Amino acid sequence: MIALKNDLLLQALHGETLNRPPVWMMRQAGRYLPDYIKLREKYDFFTRVQTPELACAITLQPVDQVGVDAAIIFSDILVIPQAMGMTVLMEENKGPLLPQTIKTEADVDALITGGVEDSLQYVMQAISLTVAQLGGKVPLIGFAGAPWTILCYMVEGKGSKSFDKAKQFCFTQPALAHKLLQKITDITIAYLKAQAAAGASVVQVFDSWSGMLGPADFKLYAQPYLLQIADALAGTVPVILFPKGSWYALPELGASAAAGIGIDWTVPPAIARSMAGPSATLQGNFDPAKLLAPIPQIKAEVKTMIDAFGTSRYIANLGHGILPNVPVDHARAFVDAVKEYGT
């Protein structure tokens, strides 16, 4: 194992007292970076994801070019439906498309749940390669989609404004929904453990659509599976849960085995702290669109954000993925402002 030269992210997740928080950005390896766009012109989406050398090169770009305190492996949450035997198509600048959706018990029974170390071996190879190339410069974050969010895509077949087909599936066939969620949870735990074994220092679970659920349905269809994942990884690597939009669940998630909880930009820091409790490390929550503001305004608002969250038990990040139309120097200003905090 390579010793980390910059382990601020791990210190923040362990609750150590820091002078400034670590900083990274969701989707930092991606569409706003000119070098990424060049690779995108040459290789299609799943070629980029499935070729360890390409995934590694893309992962390293923001570390070198923007100066973040952590890398996150370039991949996609929909590799799990693929590993479970479903077809996933990805058109550039459009969303994903799963032509055969899950409707019946037979569909759920046909899903593959084993062998993820083999079927997604390319991810583990990309992680090993990236960790070697990083040489301890910063930690590498692995990730997966949360079971509810993966169910959304499996049932809906694509993005949606309301994910009402996914919800209808749960509301009308709850036993089948739980069977599916458990299958996704099992393979996701194996997948995240394999990522940790390959060298990921931290893993994040993206529940991008959890905020579509009201509090009672979140407790039924999202929370138990997030907690299972946090419990299963405890003692392996720190887990960050990011249930976007589900501010109402902060007390339960803050008391869970997860080391960190991501929050979106609509949650006031003081309310987040009070709801999540003293032992949770919070991550977020700069409005991604605020990176389109003039640089002095970005810097001033980053300072306000850190003033509100404090420098310990806190990871500076956006409240959602970086937008493709953000100028690179604005992304860099965000990172710089965190690094300059208190100096």
Next chain:
Amino acid sequence: MIALKNDLLLQALHGETLNRPPVWMMRQAGRYLPDYIKLREKYDFFTRVQTPELACAITLQPVDQVGVDAAIIFSDILVIPQAMGMTVLMEENKGPLLPQTIKTEADVDALITGGVEDSLQYVMQAISLTVAQLGGKVPLIGFAGAPWTILCYMVEGKGSKSFDKAKQFCFTQPALAHKLLQKITDITIAYLKAQAAAGASVVQVFDSWSGMLGPADFKLYAQPYLLQIADALAGTVPVILFPKGSWYALPELGASAAAGIGIDWTVPPAIARSMAGPSATLQGNFDPAKLLAPIPQIKAEVKTMIDAFGTSRYIANLGHGILPNVPVDHARAFVDAVKEYGT
């Protein structure tokens, strides 16, 4: 003025003690009703909106067929950009399109702000006609879009996942954004007063995209204009503000001149009550997708919802517009469950 036979909605907004809350549904006059679909096949969207007899007929459908305690005039929030001189196109089953968007000060200066009583006279005619046809059966609700949400469409030109162009407009040209928001506010106040004069008993302001703003930006770009509207209408008709997603603003809105505050289905009732304070009437917040659940489940969850909100200072509604794929008997079950509460 015609005396109301059913004034539960007004009683709830006045804070009177009730045995059950009034019930209506956002978008209740619309796409889930077979009789609406028949009219849609014969007349395009703006013909339906601009022909008082058609708007009236559509408005009355859910009163007769679903049994709601209030009608809401069939119209669209984008009649205000039209009245201000912008072109708005509407394709069925797609969103709106505004081909010339607002970019510069000259664009803002060119907007019309006067004469809304004339330019939107068809709305006031539809209201008068509907009030006459209702004959006091239930009150009629008028409505408008909130200034921030109207700005979103004017600047973005269409719907968006993140409304980052609208936000960028505000963040990079704040003085111009405020000039535009004030213009929209002024015409909206005149418009809502004209709706009240034509016979609307209550008006609702839809801030459909306010939840795209973080708390600090909501306070800058949404809240002041919502409060101006509530203040300007105070003493005329009760105002319901519905800032979807902006649960964080409940304390300020609850203390405002607005009679009612709409909340979406992600806000737990006890938290909403505690944040909004004792004098606010809350409206909501059934998950629209929950109307796709089996009828016994709908009925049980409606009871749970009213148990949590209480029967006074509360208006039973959905947390957002009814989905087009909801069976009519499920919508009726929702309304019936509210009416059966406590019996």
